[in-house]
Amino acid sequence: QSQEYRALKRYWKLIQQDSRKLNDKRFYRPTFRAHLTNKEILEKLLSYSQELREHYELYQLLLFHFQEKNSDHFFDLIEETSSSVHPIFQTAFRTFLKDKDKIINALELPYSNAKLEATNNLIKVIKRNAFGFRNFENFKKRILMAVNIKKEKTKLVLSRI
Structure with a gap:
């Protein structure tokens, strides 16, 4: 202690x-x-610890290149230092190098599935809070209301005043 x-x-x-x-x-x-x-x-x-400081600085540099979407510097740094770092870092680096093309696509392309994941999370929250709807149509309507999707336009009904 x-x-x-x-x-x-x-x-x-x-x-x-x-x-x-x-x-x-x-x-x-x-x-x-x-x-x-x-x-x-x-x-x-x-x-x-000097070793902790060196690994921290490496981690911050990798984080910077990743956030700046600079895949060339990111992977160059991984390849240069992969043999001299702690085995836990080596495992992570091997995973990065194995999925290099996917990571480069994620960094360079403007596509993301964030909205889809957010919608899925919202549906799960509604499902958990509802403890099971008695009617599936009510559950579906609640989801559409939460996501703000209009299923179909309603017809105007004139009422007598």
Whole structure:
């Protein structure tokens, strides 16, 4: 139960975040008994191990190239460093290289299935909240209302006033 272990166990998510999006607000951190920003905490975590720092910098560089949709630099970096990194990284790198053409397509083409996935998620939420509709037509109408799809235009009915 060393100080390093407790700090890494509590703040491991900071290592996974994009370093450009870290918060600059100071808060009291009981683990360190000081008021620190997330950047300062990350610097303390990386000071515990040189290997951790090198892998963190590699991860941030890969994340940057991926977000900038620069597939050439992304895969060049993977190929250059795949033999000298931790075996867990090597496994991930092999997977990236195996699916290289798919990743390049995802980075370069403007197509995405995000809207479809969002709609599927919405339908699952409706289904879970409903605990089973008695009538399938009611379930279908509820989905169409939520997704804002108009099935057919209704005919205007003039009423007598």
